[in-house]
Amino acid sequence: MYERLDKLRAEVERCKRKVEDDRQRLKAAEQKLQEAENTQILADVGALNLSPEQLADFLKLVANGQVGSAGTVSTVTAVNKETEVETKDDDDYDLEGLEDEEN
Structure with missing residues (x-):
């Protein structure tokens, strides 16, 4: 009788795990982007020879x-x-x- 509720609760838990995984991937991607931007800035500034x-x-x-x-x-x-x-x-x-x- 409560099978449908159990399935929905399981779906909610799967979605929560997926959201958390996506947040972690987003954080890692943002960190890689920041590092790439910093590297590019350093290269551009270094090219000015100032x-x-x-x-x-x-x-x-x-x-x-x-x-x-x-x-x-x-x-x-x-x-x-x-x-x-x-x-x-x-x-x-x-x-x-x-x-x-x-x-």
């Missing part, structure tokens, strides 16, 4: 909004005691070759 002081100066400029957003290039001069880092405006690039192609 000293720790220069990197700190650059990050301050970014935080203050003095560096253009992705896809735009702003004039930024970050001066360190030893080295100067500068980027150019789009207008600073030589566009002579493009003018010849248009005409």
Whole structure:
């Protein structure tokens, strides 16, 4: 008479176990993603070949909004005691070759 209730209780328990397993898999996947993101960030920062002081100066400029957003290039001069880092405006690039192609 209570067979149906027993089956439903068993189904609930199976679902609870599955949810817990899924949570554990999600946690592991999130951890792998975080590690991959950290590795990529370290590789990108390392490719800039900046000293720790220069990197700190650059990050301050970014935080203050003095560096253009992705896809735009702003004039930024970050001066360190030893080295100067500068980027150019789009207008600073030589566009002579493009003018010849248009005409």
